[in-house]
Amino acid sequence: MPKTTPPDADNSAQQRRLQMADIARLAGVSTSTVSRALAGSKLVSEETRVRIMELARSLKYTINIGAQNLRMKQNRTVGVVIPYDSATRQHLSDPFFLSMLGSLADALTELGFDMLVSRVDAEELDAAAAPFDTGRVIGIILIGQWRHHEQLNQLAARHVPIVVWGAQLPQQLYCTVGGDNVTGGELAAAHLIAQGRKHIAFFGDINLPEVGQRYEGQCRALRKAGMKVDPALQVSVSFLPEGGREAVQELLRRGVPFDAVFAGSDLMAMTSINTLRQHGYEVPGQVAVVGYDDIELAGYFHPPLTTVQQPIREAGRALVSQLLELVDGRPAASLQIPTQLIVRNSSV
Amino acid sequence: MPKTTPPDADNSAQQRRLQMADIARLAGVSTSTVSRALAGSKLVSEETRVRIMELARSLKYTINIGAQNLRMKQNRTVGVVIPYDSATRQHLSDPFFLSMLGSLADALTELGFDMLVSRVDAEELDAAAAPFDTGRVIGIILIGQWRHHEQLNQLAARHVPIVVWGAQLPQQLYCTVGGDNVTGGELAAAHLIAQGRKHIAFFGDINLPEVGQRYEGQCRALRKAGMKVDPALQVSVSFLPEGGREAVQELLRRGVPFDAVFAGSDLMAMTSINTLRQHGYEVPGQVAVVGYDDIELAGYFHPPLTTVQQPIREAGRALVSQLLELVDGRPAASLQIPTQLIVRNSSV
DNA sequence: ATGAAAGCGCTAACAC
């Protein structure tokens, strides 16, 4: 572990960081006055206030937020946690999660909050609360509900202010914000059905709440169209990019006929398309494909990907606003963000 | 601006956060003993240490890091800043930058550091130092050098510990970590030349240091092959995804013949390929295309993208290790991470 | 309008 000596350690020329007492001395006033001046209090005369502010600015002095926070018992930092899968030791790479991070950064910056990012082992989700427990952040936004409903409930029961990006589940103590997965799945499947597709495969781990709901949506669309649900067309594969390839191979192995694929994520849709092509299938000619997420690159893929859009900008804002509710001690309802189908060429 | 009342505000049932004094009282010892016990000091008897630790754990007490930092004048948080373009008000979306964020998160987590992410207006780069000036972070990693060489120099002159992802420039006071852009460009162009391409277009804003160096590499490869550099084949376009489309259109407008494109980023390569196709060009048949970055999706594109790989995992680690050098008061040399050409189908 | 003094939650001499 690197040492990172404290700034005041005697490594030569490290000039000591300026502090309020210095400004006070230089201005010939007390620290109280400096504090007030910098805070824009009207208790200090216009003249000295200006003088002190100028001085501070010319010396590039800024208040030490740590000390200020301690004294004022406040904090404008929000924790964002992205669990990683300890088994695969998978690192942060899903473009959708990454975009969410960007969107959260934007939403928080806009409101004057800082964002503390940490990664935790998905199996030790309790650790997600650490930045809160240690007082560094006022609450936690967790991206990736995965299968950890129970652990999340426990965190909420402990009164950790936490908002989770994911699906709304029965008996849920924590607040979630997520896309409307059932409708999303239904839209996707209905679209494929409208294109005349008869055998629609589903790729994705339906044990994950969000994916499960997307599949449920597909089933609903099938039933509405008077078609029956064939379990042989449902292939459970992980969220990793290779998922698409594996799913196609498994489906071919099963030997069930299919003319469409609804994939649990765009990444999976893309690898599915590539694998289908390698096996000589034309997309969308022989197999129509629909993805999920509408990541930045979906439209640039060949063929451009039909997909269900998760409105990431609003998602970020919603996550933040619900968290701030919780932080202020108000209850925060779980939210569903409406999704829409983006029809491109991979399915028509 | 939302209020975010301090935790001790009187909104009903917010139970006060446990603190060391509480543990001390419950254990019947002084706070010093608790402090020592929790720090694992050998000054406290085995027995009381265990007792106190158990107590703390059962009560889910954790030390308030803010107070600890203040007292110990230490900090294990690193700032990561991603400037945004104020003109286009462009938000964080380039997959490469996003991946870099992920890689940094991993590298920092591994070393036990936290990551504070902020976004600043690229025109006000001075603001990038704010998290440092206010004592929240021990140093800054800035992703995106853009055109702000001068402002970065000023930050370094102010002794802000800062490491920048970007190109190494003459008269540079700050530390950079970046790919070897010249070699990268040379590899890409040499590859295209080896494929028998005669008229290689370059897409990208060569005023950006990194892109300029990639172009320089291309020129070098051309000269080595005894070919001449045709300025009409260089098209300056922004880093935005649409850049690729605009570049192709501009090139066609110019009417110069071309049989290859070297694009400044993968995103641009992808949109270029799509636009070329729309105009009836076959890739790689009539036009070979090479990108830059090797983003996650490059291999899944159709055709799979030949590209220059920026090793993002090492990049993250290198950025962090150089920053920690600076923080410890040691000089940190700028680093170039070797790049390699990944040959896929878009160019062969 | 300004200053003195107390204290935010913690650690580290220094006593015993």
Place this chain on the structure above:
DNA sequence: GTGTTAGCGCTTTCAT
């Protein structure tokens, strides 16, 4: 081994 005390850099009564 453990407690007492001072103080990290700031804000805020309470005096003046």
